[in-house]
Amino acid sequence: MSTSRSTPAGRSGPTGRPASPAARGARARAREEITAAIKDEARRQLADEGAAKLSLRAVARELGMVSSALYRYFPSRDDLLTALIIDAYDALGEAAERADAAREPTATAARRWVAVCRAVRAWALDHPHEYTLIYGSPVPGYTAPMDTVEAASRVGLLLIGIVREAYEGKGVALPRIPPALRPEAERIAADIAPDLPPEVMTALIAAWAQLFGLIGFELFGQFNRVVEDRSAFFDHAAAQLAHGVGLVR
Numbered sequence: 001m002s003t004s005r006s007t008p009a010g011r012s013g014p015t016g017r018p019a020s021p022a023a024r025g026a027r028a029r030a031r032e033e034i035t036a037a038i039k040d041e042a043r044r045q046l047a048d049e050g051a052a053k054l055s056l057r058a059v060a061r062e063l064g065m066v067s068s069a070l071y072r073y074f075p076s077r078d079d080l081l082t083a084l085i086i087d088a089y090d091a092l093g094e095a096a097e098r099a100d101a102a103r104e105p106t107a108t109a110a111r112r113w114v115a116v117c118r119a120v121r122a123w124a125l126d127h128p129h130e131y132t133l134i135y136g137s138p139v140p141g142y143t144a145p146m147d148t149v150e151a152a153s154r155v156g157l158l159l160i161g162i163v164r165e166a167y168e169g170k171g172v173a174l175p176r177i178p179p180a181l182r183p184e185a186e187r188i189a190a191d192i193a194p195d196l197p198p199e200v201m202t203a204l205i206a207a208w209a210q211l212f213g214l215i216g217f218e219l220f221g222q223f224n225r226v227v228e229d230r231s232a233f234f235d236h237a238a239a240q241l242a243h244g245v246g247l248v249r
Contacts, residue, residue: 031073034073035073037063038059038063038070038073038074038080039080039083039084039087041059041062041063042054042059042080042084043084043129043130044062045058045059045062046084046129046130046132046133047129051081051132051133051136051139051142052139052140054077054080054081055077056070056071056074056076056077056080059080077142078142081133081139081142082144082145082147082148084130084133085133085134085144085148085151086147086148086151087130088127088130088131088133088134089134089148089151089152089154090151090154091123091127091130092120092123092124092131092134092154092155093151093154093155093158094154095119095120095122095123096116096119096120096123096154096155096158097154097158098119099115099116099118099119100112100115100116100119100158100162102115103115108247108248109162109163109165109166109169109170109242109247109248110239110242110243110247110248112162113159113162113163113238113241113242113245113247114235114238114239114242116155116158116159116162117211117234117238117241118234118235118238120155120211120212120215121214121215121218121234124215124219125218125219128219131215131219132219134152135212135215135216136216136220155208156208159204159207159208160192160193160196160204162247163196163200163204163245163246163247164193164195164196166246166247166248167196167197167200167246170248172200172245172246172247172248173246173248174197174199174200174246175199175200175202175203175244175245175246176199177198177199177202181202182198184202185198185199185201185202186198188201188202188205189201199246200245200246203244203245203246204245206244207241207242207244207245210237210241211238211241214234214237214238218230218234
């Protein structure tokens with residue numbers, strides 16, 4: 001049985017000489033390709049079986065790999081799930097950011113908000129299994145690590161940025177909040193966006209939850225035999241959410 005091992009990048013090879021840049025580059029490309037293949041197969045299994053049944057052994061078997069080889073890339077199922085979750089959040093965030101970047105120079109804050117919401121919905125409808133992974137039922141036995149927070153925040157931070165620009169420019173119509181909510185509203189604002197009024201931040205949190213609730217209802221079938229023209233319905237609902245956070249139409 002061979003006892004040879006691959007040499008880490010930058011270290012000496014079997015001859016005692018440092019690995020060449022070409023060799024290191026080839027190894028890096030091979031690792032990227034294998035990592036991508038593992039993720040692609042895992043996504044296929046998500047579509048067929050759901051996240052709860054994702055198995056490293058099954059992924060390895062479909063790729064013609066031994067399990068021990070796959071563990072060099074993802075030491076556990078949770079590590080693979082985390083990588084898929086981060087990829088999904090990043091893809092969703094990129095779709096939303098592209099939509100905002102493509103806006104017309106004269107677009108109002110309310111129109112920017114609706115365009116971002118449309119992009120989130122479109123991505124979800126095009127990638128239902130990945131959307132389910134990040135916004136569906138929790139995966140039994142899995143707890144998302146802090147590594148996922150940055151990617152998960154992209155859409156929310158984009159929406160906050162749109163409201164912030166409006167607040168610093170023409171201003172926003174401050175929503176009303178009851179006195180009993182004031183302490184919690186101030187805490188939320190201090191934690192997330194101290195430069196925005198507490199009234200706006202509570203409305204933003206509610207709108208963020210409602211946005212993904214609307215998409216989830218459509219994606220998971222709750223609108224069946226209730227809402228027929230779902231695009232028009234969604235656009236109207238997204239505009240109402242913009243109005244709710246104080247964006248003037």
